[in-house]
Amino acid sequence: MNMESSTARDQHELLQIRGLKKWFPVKKGIVKRKKGYVKAVDGIDLDIYKGETLGLVGESGCGKTTFSRMLLRLIDPTDGEIILDGQNMLSIRGKELHKMRKEIQMIFQDPYSSLNPKLRVSSIIAEPLVIHKYGSKAEIRKKVAETMEDVGLRADQARRYPHEFSGGQRQRIMIAKALILDPDIILCDEPVSALDVSIRSQILNLLKDIQRERELTYLFVSHDLSVIEYMCDRIAVMYLGRIVELSTRDELYKNPSHPYTQALLSGIPVPDPTAKSKRIILTGDVPSPVNPPSGCHFRTRCGAAQSVCAERVPESTDIGGGHLVKCHLFGEFADQLRDAAAKSKEEGGMANA
Numbered sequence: 001m002n003m004e005s006s007t008a009r010d011q012h013e014l015l016q017i018r019g020l021k022k023w024f025p026v027k028k029g030i031v032k033r034k035k036g037y038v039k040a041v042d043g044i045d046l047d048i049y050k051g052e053t054l055g056l057v058g059e060s061g062c063g064k065t066t067f068s069r070m071l072l073r074l075i076d077p078t079d080g081e082i083i084l085d086g087q088n089m090l091s092i093r094g095k096e097l098h099k100m101r102k103e104i105q106m107i108f109q110d111p112y113s114s115l116n117p118k119l120r121v122s123s124i125i126a127e128p129l130v131i132h133k134y135g136s137k138a139e140i141r142k143k144v145a146e147t148m149e150d151v152g153l154r155a156d157q158a159r160r161y162p163h164e165f166s167g168g169q170r171q172r173i174m175i176a177k178a179l180i181l182d183p184d185i186i187l188c189d190e191p192v193s194a195l196d197v198s199i200r201s202q203i204l205n206l207l208k209d210i211q212r213e214r215e216l217t218y219l220f221v222s223h224d225l226s227v228i229e230y231m232c233d234r235i236a237v238m239y240l241g242r243i244v245e246l247s248t249r250d251e252l253y254k255n256p257s258h259p260y261t262q263a264l265l266s267g268i269p270v271p272d273p274t275a276k277s278k279r280i281i282l283t284g285d286v287p288s289p290v291n292p293p294s295g296c297h298f299r300t301r302c303g304a305a306q307s308v309c310a311e312r313v314p315e316s317t318d319i320g321g322g323h324l325v326k327c328h329l330f331g332e333f334a335d336q337l338r339d340a341a342a343k344s345k346e347e348g349g350m351a352n353a
């Protein structure tokens, strides 16, 4: 099953996210009066299909981690819905939630600090089984041994401690721990960024093999566009708490349409020393999520911004084949923006004449 066929063949929405928001209150003064909100995630709508890898890309601080934590129910959203296989995860509590948690697991970025150095690897990998009362000690031992072998570790290494393993092996331990409950979906949070370049491809290929064998679904969070391109079927681009573009991988890399995506992709190195750099350098700093720009959050750094960009939040526009873009260059105000761009080009030309 290759990546494209998996998306095309199996369009069952495993995870549906609707209007998801997380606003953290900002409090000041002795009486801790509410002074505003950090809008870490500001209204996300997204479907993740069974068997696909959906990439989530954006600069640090754009809300990727807060978004992942809400999916794991580590933090509660301010608003919105998370529907896993038809069931709203936000309306369940207690035993039901405990059971549901098995279906979403996470592989963390740093395999060095995520593993308890005092525990043997067998105990680390078995922990989710113990929490979910999987079975007898012998059954747990058997499951741990099988899962270790699935991720390329030997079962006889189970009694060792984390410091006896290399970085790549430690990430395999983390993967085994994420797999042990046979989840439906795994959130991979920058799973290779802390590893040596030489072993990154081994871990990425392992994740692909496991996905094929177990028909797993991945949400793959990264700022590394080469890794995203290698791993993902579809890609969502995030800026200041909102998804600004969503498309299949091939379409996005061929036809990036949101000015932010264009700037991000222009920074990918080209393996040709004679090729002219077309890098788009973004001006200005990333605005604070405490007081993000009105309308389009990207407008303070966008070369195509016009007054409407400050006044109206761009709607999501399908520019063909499910390629969604949130920008006024498309949709209702497209003509207005293009006329303004043509006029300013003309005025520039007259000034130069």
Ligand code: SF4
Pocket: 258, 259, 260, 296, 297, 298, 299, 300, 302, 303, 304, 305, 306, 309, 314, 326, 327, 328, 329, 337
């Ligand atoms: Fe730029 Fe306006 Fe599009 Fe935002 S909506 S990306 S400011 S053109």
